[in-house]
Amino acid sequence: MSHSFDEISAQLKRRHRKSARLKWMSMASLGIALLFLVVFFADMLNKGLPAFQQAYVQVEVDYNEDAETMGRAALDPEIASLVSRSFERLIPGMIRDDADLLGTTETRWVLTNSQVDQYLKGHRNELSDDEKAAIDERVEDGQVDMKFNTTFFSQGDSKMAERAGIMAAAVGTIMTMLVTLAVSFPIGVMTAIYLEEFAPDNRFTQAIEININNLAAIPSILFGLLGLAVFINFFGVPRSSPLVGGLTLALMTLPVIIISTRAALRSVPDSIRQGAFAVGCSRWQVVRDHVLPLALPGIMTGSIIGLAQAMGETAPLIIVGMVAFIPDVSASFTEAATVLPAQVFTWAGEPERAFVEKTAGGILVLLAVLIFMNATAVMLRKKFERRW
Amino acid sequence: MNSQVAEREMTSMTSQRTGQPVTRNEQVGHDLSVRVRDLSLWYGEHQALHNVNIDIYQKNVTALIGPSGCGKSTFLRCLNRMNDLIRNVRIQGRVEMDGRDVNEPKMDEVALRRRVGMVFQKPNPFPKSIFENVAYAPRMHDLVSRKADQDELVERSLRDAGLWEEVKDKLHQPGTSLSGGQQQRLCIARAIAVQPDVILMDEPTSALDPISTATIEDLMDKLKKQFTIVTVTHNMQQAARVADYTAFFHLGEIIEYNDTKTMFSNPHTKKAEDYITGRFG
Ligand SMILES: Nc1ncnc2c1ncn2[C@@H]1O[C@H](COP(=O)(O)OP(=O)(O)O)[C@@H](O)[C@H]1O
Ligand SMILES: [Mg+2]
Numbered sequence: 288m289s290h291s292f293d294e295i296s297a298q299l300k301r302r303h304r305k306s307a308r309l310k311w312m313s314m315a316s317l318g319i320a321l322l323f324l325v326v327f328f329a330d331m332l333n334k335g336l337p338a339f340q341q342a343y344v345q346v347e348v349d350y351n352e353d354a355e356t357m358g359r360a361a362l363d364p365e366i367a368s369l370v371s372r373s374f375e376r377l378i379p380g381m382i383r384d385d386a387d388l389l390g391t392t393e394t395r396w397v398l399t400n401s402q403v404d405q406y407l408k409g410h411r412n413e414l415s416d417d418e419k420a421a422i423d424e425r426v427e428d429g430q431v432d433m434k435f436n437t438t439f440f441s442q443g444d445s446k447m448a449e450r451a452g453i454m455a456a457a458v459g460t461i462m463t464m465l466v467t468l469a470v471s472f473p474i475g476v477m478t479a480i481y482l483e484e485f486a487p488d489n490r491f492t493q494a495i496e497i498n499i500n501n502l503a504a505i506p507s508i509l510f511g512l513l514g515l516a517v518f519i520n521f522f523g524v525p526r527s528s529p530l531v532g533g534l535t536l537a538l539m540t541l542p543v544i545i546i547s548t549r550a551a552l553r554s555v556p557d558s559i560r561q562g563a564f565a566v567g568c569s570r571w572q573v574v575r576d577h578v579l580p581l582a583l584p585g586i587m588t589g590s591i592i593g594l595a596q597a598m599g600e601t602a603p604l605i606i607v608g609m610v611a612f613i614p615d616v617s618a619s620f621t622e623a624a625t626v627l628p629a630q631v632f633t634w635a636g637e638p639e640r641a642f643v644e645k646t647a648g649g650i651l652v653l654l655a656v657l658i659f660m661n662a663t664a665v666m667l668r669k670k671f672e673r674r675w
Numbered sequence: 676m677n678s679q680v681a682e683r684e685m686t687s688m689t690s691q692r693t694g695q696p697v698t699r700n701e702q703v704g705h706d707l708s709v710r711v712r713d714l715s716l717w718y719g720e721h722q723a724l725h726n727v728n729i730d731i732y733q734k735n736v737t738a739l740i741g742p743s744g745c746g747k748s749t750f751l752r753c754l755n756r757m758n759d760l761i762r763n764v765r766i767q768g769r770v771e772m773d774g775r776d777v778n779e780p781k782m783d784e785v786a787l788r789r790r791v792g793m794v795f796q797k798p799n800p801f802p803k804s805i806f807e808n809v810a811y812a813p814r815m816h817d818l819v820s821r822k823a824d825q826d827e828l829v830e831r832s833l834r835d836a837g838l839w840e841e842v843k844d845k846l847h848q849p850g851t852s853l854s855g856g857q858q859q860r861l862c863i864a865r866a867i868a869v870q871p872d873v874i875l876m877d878e879p880t881s882a883l884d885p886i887s888t889a890t891i892e893d894l895m896d897k898l899k900k901q902f903t904i905v906t907v908t909h910n911m912q913q914a915a916r917v918a919d920y921t922a923f924f925h926l927g928e929i930i931e932y933n934d935t936k937t938m939f940s941n942p943h944t945k946k947a948e949d950y951i952t953g954r955f956g
Contacts, residue, residue, distance in 0.1 A: 562799040562862070563801070565757065565795075565866070566815075566869065577801060
C-alpha cells in the first residue's frame with residue numbers, strides 16, 4: 288500500500304519537531320558558553336588593562352653629596368612622598384657609577400609609589416586628604432601623569448607594586464619552554480615514529496600505548512612530584528631552575544606530543560608508504576623521505592598545543608620550587624627562575640590592592656601568548672591540510 | 676630442510692645476468708623469469724593461497740584473472756615481498772628468481788624490490804614534483820650521481836612511460852596535479868626508472884577511464900620488450916588484448932595457466948571456461 292505525501296508528512300512532523308528542539312538546545316548551550324567567555328574576557332581586560340598604565344611624576348633630582356648615601360636627599364621632601372622608593376634607592380648607585388653627575392640637577396619623570404597610582408586609577412588607597420589634594424594640584428599642572436607602563440615589561444618581580452613586572456617571569460617561561468621543547472619534541476616524535484612505523488603489534492607495545500594515553504590524563508601536580516623525586520632528589524638538578532621546571536613539564540608534554548605525532552603519522556595514507564616500499568625504500572627511508580614531510584604540519588600543530596598547555600601550567604612547578612619571588616632575570620638554566628603563570632599566582636597572593644591589576648595584567652599577557660600559539664597551530668593545520 | 680633445498684637449487688640453476696642459460700619454455704623460446712613452487716600463504720588462520728605453481732616468462736605479459744578475493748593481489752605481492760608489510764602473514768613454498776628463493780633469509784627485500792617494481796590499482800604518485808617522483812628511487816639506489824645523468828634518466832623513463840611530451844614543460848609541478856591516467860603512467864615511469872626486471876601491476880587501469888586504459892594497454896605492449904610484466908586484471912578483454920600468458924585463479928589456487936590464445940579460445944578447464952564466458956565471477 289502506498290502513502291500520500293500528506294500522510295508521510297504527518298508522520299514526519301514529530302521527528303522534525305524533535306530535531307528542531309535539539310537544534311535550539313545546542314544553540315543555547317553555545318550561547319551560554321560564549322557568554323562565559325565574554326564575561327571572562329571583559330573582566331580580565333577591565334582589571335588587567337590598567338596594569339599597562341602607571342602614574343609618573345616629574346621631579347627635580349639634585350645629585351648632592353647626601354644623596355650618595357641616601358637617595359631621598361636628592362628630592363624635594365614634599366614630592367618625595369609621592370615618588371616610588373625604588374627610584375630613591377637607585378640614586379646612590381647612579382652617582383657612584385657616573386662621577387660627573389655629582390653636583391648637577393636634572394628634571395625627569397619617575398615612577399610614583401603605588402598609593403598615588405591607585406588613587407589616580409580610582410582604587411582604594413591609604414593617602415590622606417591633604418596628599419590627595421596635593422596630587423590633584425600636580426595633575427592640573429601636568430607634573431603627575433599616567434604613562435604607558437614600560438616597567439611592567441622591563442622589570443622582574445618587586446615587593447613595590449609600582450616596580451613589579453613580568454620580565455623575569457617571561458624570560459623564565461622562555462627558558463623553561465626551551466628545555467621542555469628540546470627534551471619532549473625529539474623524544475616524543477621518535478617514540479611516536481617507533482610505535483607507529485616500526486613496532487610490532489604485540490602485548491608489550493599495546494601496554495605502552497595504553498599507558499601513554501593514560502599519562503595524558505594524569506593530574507599535572509603528580510608530574511611535579513615525579514620531577515621532585517627524579518630530577519631534584521635523584522639527579523641533583525638545582526631547585527627552582529628553568530632546567531628542572533622544563534624537564535618536569537617535558538614529562539607532561541611528552542604524551543601530548545606522542546599522541547598527536549601518531550595521529551599525524553596515521554593520517555598519511557598507506558598508499559604513499561606502499562609506493563615508497565615498492566621502489567625499494569627501507570623502512571627508515573619511507574619514514575624520513577615520505578611519511579615525515581607529510582606528517583610534519585600535524586606534528587608541529589600538536590607540539591605547539593602541547594607546549595601551550597605546559598606554558599599555562601603552575602601546579603607541577605610549585606612542587607619543584609619555581610613559584611618564588613624572583614626579582615632578577617635569571618642568567619642561566621640552573622639559576623632560580625619563575626614563569627608567567629607562577630608569577631600571576633604569586634601576585635594573586637599579595638595583599639596589596641595594587642597587585643590585583645598586576646595579576647590580571649600578567650594573565651592578559653599569558654593569554655595573548657597562548658592565543659597567538661594556538662592561532663599559529665590552527666594556521667599551520669589549515670595551510671597544510673591535505674585531502675587525499 | 677628448506678635451506679638445503681635452496682643451496683642445491685642455487686647451484687644447479689644459474690643466473691641469467693651472468694649470461695648462462697636458464698630454464699626456457701622450449702616450445703616458444705621464452706626464458707624463465709620467476710618460478711613459483713608450492714606457494715601457500717596464510718593471513719593469520721585464513722589461507723589465501725593454496726600450493727600455487729607457475730613459471731613466469733621474461734619479456735612477456737602474464738595476466739592474472741579470476742573473481743575478486745581469489746588471491747591475485749596476494750600472489751602478486753609475494754613476488755616483491757610486499758606481504759612482509761602485512762602483519763600475521765605466513766608463507767610456505769618457493770618464489771625463485773635467478774634460482775634464488777626471494778623469501779630466503781639472506782635475500783634483501785630492498786634489493787628484490789629494485790628488481791621487481793610495482794604499480795598499484797589506485798595511482799599513488801608521491802606528493803612531490805613529477806621530476807622527483809621519477810628521480811627519487813634511482814638516486815636512492817645510487818644509480819645516478821651526476822645531475823645530467825639524472826635528468827637524462829628522468830627523461831628516458833618518462834618517455835618510456837609515454838608521458839614525456841605531456842609533462843616536459845611542467846616537471847616541477849606536483850605529480851598529484853596530473854590526471855588519473857597520467858598519474859598512473861607517472862607511477863610506471865617511477866617503477867621503470869630503476870631498471871627492474873619485472874614490473875607487477877595490480878589492476879592498473881581499474882581506476883581509469885577507457886581512453887587512459889587504452890593508453891596504458893598500449894604502453895604495456897611496448898614495455899614488454901624491456902620488462903617482464905605481471906598484471907592483474909578484472910577485464911577479460913584486457914587480458915586477451917595485452918597478455919601472452921594468462922593464469923586463472925580461483926579460491927587461492929591456479930586452476931589453469933596457459934598461453935592467452937588457448938585460454939580464451941580453448942580453455943582446458945571447465946571453471947576457466949565458465950569464468951571467461953561470464954557464467955560466474
Ligand atoms: N591484509 C589482509 N589481511 C587479511 N586478509 C587479507 C588481506 N588481504 C587480502 N586478504 C584476504 O585474502 C584473500 C585474497 O585477497 P586478494 O589477494 O586481495 O584477492 P584479489 O586481489 O584476487 O581480489 C581474500 O579472502 C581477502 O579477504
Ligand atoms: Mg586485488
